[in-house]
Amino acid sequence: MTDYPADSILVLLDTTPSGALTKSAAGLLGAAAGVGTPVALIVAAGGEQLASDAAALGAARVLVAEPTELGAQLTVPVADALAAAAELVRPDAVLVSNSIEGREIAARFAARSRSGLAVDAVGVSRDAEGVIAHHSVYGGAYNVDSAVTWGAPVITVREGAIDARAEAQPVSIERLEVAASARRAAVIDSVDEAVVTSSRPELRGAAKVVSGGRGLGSEEQFALVDQLADVLGAAVGASRAAVDAGYVPQSYQVGQTGVSVSPQLYIALGISGAIQHRAGMQTAKTIVAINKDADAPIFEIADFGIVGDLFTVVPQLIAALEARKA
Amino acid sequence: MKIVVLVKEVPDTYGDRKLNLETGLADRAASDTVLDEIGERALEVALSYADGHADTEVVVLSMSPEAAAATVRKGLAMGASSAVQLVDEALVGADLGLTAEALAGALQHIGYDLVIAGNESTDGSGGVLPAMIAELLDVPNATSLNSVEIAEGEVRGERASDHGTMQVTATLPAVISITERLPDARFPNFKGIMAAKKKPFETLSLAEVGVDAETTEASRSIMISLAEKPPRTAGTKIVDEGDAGERLAEYLVQNRLA
Numbered sequence: 001m002t003d004y005p006a007d008s009i010l011v012l013l014d015t016t017p018s019g020a021l022t023k024s025a026a027g028l029l030g031a032a033a034g035v036g037t038p039v040a041l042i043v044a045a046g047g048e049q050l051a052s053d054a055a056a057l058g059a060a061r062v063l064v065a066e067p068t069e070l071g072a073q074l075t076v077p078v079a080d081a082l083a084a085a086a087e088l089v090r091p092d093a094v095l096v097s098n099s100i101e102g103r104e105i106a107a108r109f110a111a112r113s114r115s116g117l118a119v120d121a122v123g124v125s126r127d128a129e130g131v132i133a134h135h136s137v138y139g140g141a142y143n144v145d146s147a148v149t150w151g152a153p154v155i156t157v158r159e160g161a162i163d164a165r166a167e168a169q170p171v172s173i174e175r176l177e178v179a180a181s182a183r184r185a186a187v188i189d190s191v192d193e194a195v196v197t198s199s200r201p202e203l204r205g206a207a208k209v210v211s212g213g214r215g216l217g218s219e220e221q222f223a224l225v226d227q228l229a230d231v232l233g234a235a236v237g238a239s240r241a242a243v244d245a246g247y248v249p250q251s252y253q254v255g256q257t258g259v260s261v262s263p264q265l266y267i268a269l270g271i272s273g274a275i276q277h278r279a280g281m282q283t284a285k286t287i288v289a290i291n292k293d294a295d296a297p298i299f300e301i302a303d304f305g306i307v308g309d310l311f312t313v314v315p316q317l318i319a320a321l322e323a324r325k326a
Numbered sequence: 327m328k329i330v331v332l333v334k335e336v337p338d339t340y341g342d343r344k345l346n347l348e349t350g351l352a353d354r355a356a357s358d359t360v361l362d363e364i365g366e367r368a369l370e371v372a373l374s375y376a377d378g379h380a381d382t383e384v385v386v387l388s389m390s391p392e393a394a395a396a397t398v399r400k401g402l403a404m405g406a407s408s409a410v411q412l413v414d415e416a417l418v419g420a421d422l423g424l425t426a427e428a429l430a431g432a433l434q435h436i437g438y439d440l441v442i443a444g445n446e447s448t449d450g451s452g453g454v455l456p457a458m459i460a461e462l463l464d465v466p467n468a469t470s471l472n473s474v475e476i477a478e479g480e481v482r483g484e485r486a487s488d489h490g491t492m493q494v495t496a497t498l499p500a501v502i503s504i505t506e507r508l509p510d511a512r513f514p515n516f517k518g519i520m521a522a523k524k525k526p527f528e529t530l531s532l533a534e535v536g537v538d539a540e541t542t543e544a545s546r547s548i549m550i551s552l553a554e555k556p557p558r559t560a561g562t563k564i565v566d567e568g569d570a571g572e573r574l575a576e577y578l579v580q581n582r583l584a
């Protein structure tokens with residue numbers, strides 16, 4: 001079976017350490033279906049079980065690989081599998097999630113195959129010459145399109161940025177044999193998987209986000225952010241100052257060196273709105289800010305700004321929202 | 327131990343960052359430039375190891391326009407032993423592939439036991455160069471490290487991964503990248519600034535590191551269009567008079583956001 005469609009788009013799907021597809025799969029396959037025929041690559045032990053999930057999300061064909069050093073070595077085994085899949089499929093483009101693992105696999109593969117690499121795309125399209133990546137740079141201040149000089153581009157796609165979804169496909173699995181490249185790799189000594197205890201939406205791709213900053217004052221008081229988020233069904237984010245102060249883990253950080261979000265609603269509580277924070281959230285549809293400093297820069301971009309003490313305004317807001325629900 | 331730290335000059339994120347709408351390049355005249363903060367933290371990792379190990383050589387390496395020399399020198403003032411700047415007209419607007427090849431070429435030229443980079447630069451934010459460079463050099467990459475322990479012949483640390491953390495070890499020579507979880511860098515002091523003037527500062531061209539920017543063997547990523555989005559404007563701003571929470575609830579409901 002080497003008859004892959006001429007317009008194949010090879011999509012590497014991330015998996016969690018406990019062996020499920022990550023949330024990014026739907027967007028990646030949705031993006032791929034918009035520009036060609038999605039061929040998924042799953043690199044995981046027992047990947048066959050995930051093939052039907054991938055097909056349900058739009059993968060016309062699913063390649064499953066389990067390279068020997070998978071889970072023992074960092075990045076290289078999956079990059080080897082991606083190289084083998086690209087060799088077999090000869091795709092028009094390779095799409096990979098812009099996750100930490102994904103982008104480094106893409107990096108190694110692009111460097112090895114000397115392919116043009118485009119990172120952190122928020123969309124893809126196609127013209128007469130091939131697949132184009134769309135980017136939103138400098139905190140959404142510019143829209144940039146990129147293409148490659150020849151061959152299939154390797155594109156990493158920002159998690160949560162793609163709304164398009166592909167139609168479900170019948171399951172078609174092929175096992176991919178991977179010859180190890182023998183590239184030197186770091187060794188994984190142990191993995192400590194973060195337990196997802198909350199039923200809250202994930203920050204990346206969430207429709208609503210409530211973020212807290214240094215103004216929350218302490219880890220205990222940060223619970224107010226969680227409470228408002230839960231009333232609204234929103235994800236929780238934070239400023240770097242809140243992360244540095246230990247109120248929340250690093251994965252909550254919104255901004256230039258954290259997560260970039262583009263939700264329908266972004267509520268900033270006790271956040272001054274430093275430019276690096278704005279870089280990660282200013283493309284939100286509606287921005288609400290509560291800050292006791294009337295001159296805080298966050299108000300320059302807020303659709304609804306409240307100059308006030310968040311510890312009085314937020315509990316009143318929560319009560320009002322709950323009263324309406326009841 | 328020879329440690330090479332990859333540092334980059336970037337537009338100051340505290341200012342307005344502009345792209346030139348004609349060339350698509352960062353408009354250096356429009357904003358102040360600084361040594362990227364994450365690069366400073368990477369240098370701090372090297373310097374604090376050097377503090378405890380006298381036979382350590384710390385080199386800062388930057389690929390940048392000639393005008394960035396002063397920024398690179400800051401690395402010397404902070405305590406690096408020498409600096410290397412890769413400067414070449416052919417690198418203007420370099421994509422990730424060419425940047426990785428150029429830096430890998432420079433690293434081979436300089437020699438290294440350990441390469442330390444930032445996990446992401448604040449302007450490119452690719453987060454890919456350290457892994458690309460490792461691939462080209464055929465050395466392990468231990469990237470996105472929240473902690474770094476340099477030992478005899480190897481480097482270990484906690485890696486921030488997508489679903490938690492992992493402990494990783496790489497045999498030297500290796501490329502590592504670090505996250506903002508590592509400490510802020512030291513400030514250059516007067517003694518450091520004076521000493522920096524006497525430290526070796528080498529400028530390399532692409533030809534000297536054996537890289538051909540014009541090769542057609544590699545596919546390159548090119549910018550084909552660029553548009554500036556209108557800046558956001560402020561909407562309603564109210565001062566809380568005891569009912570701001572109610573009014574916000576009203577606003578959210580009216581806009582179907584709650």
Ligand SMILES: Cc1cc2nc3c(=O)[nH]c(=O)nc-3n(C[C@H](O)[C@H](O)[C@H](O)COP(=O)(O)OP(=O)(O)OC[C@H]3O[C@@H](n4cnc5c(N)ncnc54)[C@H](O)[C@@H]3O)c2cc1C
Nearest residue numbers: 213214215239240241255256257258270271272277292310
């Ligand atoms: C290279 C670099 C990268 C960075 N990356 C990021 C990033 O990714 N994300 C990020 O967020 N930052 C980032 N920063 C840091 C950024 O510059 C700011 O320091 C940070 O965003 C400030 O966080 P903050 O707004 O919570 O804190 P502060 O600036 O201290 O603001 C706290 C605000 O809370 C308000 N407040 C206090 N008490 C109350 C109250 N009771 N009610 C209402 N309001 C109250 C205050 O008026 C103040 O405006 C970066 C910086 C650099 C140099």
Ligand SMILES: Nc1ncnc2c1ncn2[C@@H]1O[C@H](COP(=O)(O)O)[C@@H](O)[C@H]1O
Nearest residue numbers: 332389443444446447450452453454455
């Ligand atoms: N032009 C450059 N010169 C030296 N180092 C660089 C350069 N660009 C990127 N790096 C290094 O690679 C890291 C990641 O960059 P990036 O892949 O652009 O996010 C940075 O933190 C630097 O350590």
